[in-house]
Amino acid sequence: VTTTGIEWNVHANSAIPTRRLPLRVALLGFGTVGQAVARILVERGDLAGRLELTQVFNRNVGRKRAAWTPDSVGWTDSFEEVLAAAPDVVVEAVGGIDPAHEWVTRALSSGASVVTANKLLMAAHAPELIALAARHAAHIRFEAAVAGGVPIIDAIRSGLAGDDFTRVVGILNGTCNFILSRMTDGETMAAALEQAQRRGYAEADPSSDVDGHDARAKLVLLAGVAFRRHVRTADVPAGSIRPIDAIDFRYARRLGGTIRQISMVELAREGELQAFVGPALVAEASNFARNAGAQNLVMVTGRYGGATTFSGEGAGGHPTAVAIVSDLLALARQDRRVDSLDAPWLPGTIVAPPARPYYLRFVVRDRPGILASITASLAQHDINVDAVLQEPGFPKDHLPFVVTVEACEHTALNAALDEIDAENFHAEPPLVMPVLPGEDHVAPMH
Numbered sequence: 001v002t003t004t005g006i007e008w009n010v011h012a013n014s015a016i017p018t019r020r021l022p023l024r025v026a027l028l029g030f031g032t033v034g035q036a037v038a039r040i041l042v043e044r045g046d047l048a049g050r051l052e053l054t055q056v057f058n059r060n061v062g063r064k065r066a067a068w069t070p071d072s073v074g075w076t077d078s079f080e081e082v083l084a085a086a087p088d089v090v091v092e093a094v095g096g097i098d099p100a101h102e103w104v105t106r107a108l109s110s111g112a113s114v115v116t117a118n119k120l121l122m123a124a125h126a127p128e129l130i131a132l133a134a135r136h137a138a139h140i141r142f143e144a145a146v147a148g149g150v151p152i153i154d155a156i157r158s159g160l161a162g163d164d165f166t167r168v169v170g171i172l173n174g175t176c177n178f179i180l181s182r183m184t185d186g187e188t189m190a191a192a193l194e195q196a197q198r199r200g201y202a203e204a205d206p207s208s209d210v211d212g213h214d215a216r217a218k219l220v221l222l223a224g225v226a227f228r229r230h231v232r233t234a235d236v237p238a239g240s241i242r243p244i245d246a247i248d249f250r251y252a253r254r255l256g257g258t259i260r261q262i263s264m265v266e267l268a269r270e271g272e273l274q275a276f277v278g279p280a281l282v283a284e285a286s287n288f289a290r291n292a293g294a295q296n297l298v299m300v301t302g303r304y305g306g307a308t309t310f311s312g313e314g315a316g317g318h319p320t321a322v323a324i325v326s327d328l329l330a331l332a333r334q335d336r337r338v339d340s341l342d343a344p345w346l347p348g349t350i351v352a353p354p355a356r357p358y359y360l361r362f363v364v365r366d367r368p369g370i371l372a373s374i375t376a377s378l379a380q381h382d383i384n385v386d387a388v389l390q391e392p393g394f395p396k397d398h399l400p401f402v403v404t405v406e407a408c409e410h411t412a413l414n415a416a417l418d419e420i421d422a423e424n425f426h427a428e429p430p431l432v433m434p435v436l437p438g439e440d441h442v443a444p445m446h
């Protein structure tokens with residue numbers, strides 16, 4: 001019994017009858033991910049004794065029927081029919097919050113376990129769904145919802161479970177990483193985005209990726225898994241990569257780094273998390289800088305084990321389906337004792353980030369005194385300038401330069417930037433990025 005008032009371990013010592021294998025799997029949604037899941041279940045004969053695809057649910061299902069699936073599979077566009085067949089597991093690969101939320105709720109309430117790829121649903125409703133699953137001696141697993149085929153949730157929950165986690169930081173959005181790594185090689189943002197769309201990495205409307213919302217939902221899930229705390233998605237600050245310009249890569253290189261969309265959550269105090277999603281300056285020698293293309297990378301840090309890094313395909317039907325089928329196999333392995341269920345997620349609060357160094361890029365209409373005015377505002381708020389960089393060859397009415405500052409509080413920086421913003425010399429709004437520390441600071445305890 002926990003402080004959430006949810007009894008999740010009431011049967012801790014009593015064994016729930018093991019479901020007979022193969023687990024009967026109903027698949028909701030026969031799109032990119034759903035079809036890839038079905039492919040694995042159908043093609044991998046060695047899974048037959050453990051998992052059986054029994055139903056596929058999709059709207060207007062007639063047009064979805066695939067000749068390569070066995071005749072025994074039932075095709076339906078009625079969710080009632082899915083429930084009536086009492087599947088052991090429901091795979092949710094529909095996406096979006098509604099009506100997926102209702103379907104997952106009803107599936108768990110019926111005693112079926114759920115495997116979902118849906119980060120939006122889980123970021124919004126994980127605590128409630130985990131508790132609901134526990135009440136019905138069922139499971140909800142969502143490895144596919146974070147970093148696609150990279151088994152980061154299982155790593156945190158199982159392989160690294162002996163550690164006391166302090167930080168999770170990663171590259172959780174392949175589209176942004178693809179764009180930023182092409183920009184490192186000199187391409188413009190527009191050209192890199194077009195390439196990402198042509199290759200199917202980016203949607204026609206790329207906002208959710210480039211503005212950080214996709215990564216933020218995944219970070220909320222990682223925070224839940226690592227710290228057992230659920231924070232409101234909207235409370236996690238998310239910055240867009242849209243203002244990043246080719247010139248920032250030149251400055252970043254001069255500073256020994258490059259730019260990546262980073263998602264980071266750290267434990268400040270029990271129940272209080274510091275979180276950030278957005279472009280950041282990372283050291284050129286870091287794993288983050290070396291992570292190129294659409295790959296995802298997640299580094300988990302614990303008090304005892306130090307930093308452990310995972311990387312791989314963060315999206316795409318097949319890698320995502322691998323994560324789903326791996327979750328299904330985990331369910332098939334489980335003896336369904338309630339004491340192996342998830343611990344609940346308690347509410348968590350996002351608090352101000354730790355003091356950090358920042359990269360500030362200004363684009364100004366040049367006139368004397370601009371740098372003095374900026375450094376005066378910074379000094380007023382006790383912020384020390386680390387370096388000032390200015391590349392030659394830009395027009396005076398659109399002159400970019402960079403000021404890096406030593407570690408400072410975010411509130412102090414914001415106050416200084418408010419003053420600087422009010423000046424009339426800006427040709428573009430200033431760009432502010434945190435400078436991530438190198439990776440050598442995360443040595444394990446001795």
Ligand SMILES: NC(=O)c1ccc[n+]([C@@H]2O[C@H](COP(=O)([O-])OP(=O)(O)OC[C@H]3O[C@@H](n4cnc5c(N)ncnc54)[C@H](OP(=O)(O)O)[C@@H]3O)[C@@H](O)[C@H]2O)c1
Nearest residue numbers: 029030031032033058059093094095117118315316317320
């Ligand atoms: N694609 C990836 O790389 C990836 C990676 C990680 C996680 N995910 C997650 O996986 C989930 C599925 O993504 P996806 O890329 O497979 O999407 P998708 O290709 O659009 O597939 C969704 C499927 O669900 C069906 N569907 C949607 N709304 C429905 C409704 N109201 N009733 C019945 N059927 C409905 C769609 O039918 P129609 O054909 O009629 O639209 C489609 O077949 C999402 O949560 C996504 O975030 C995807």
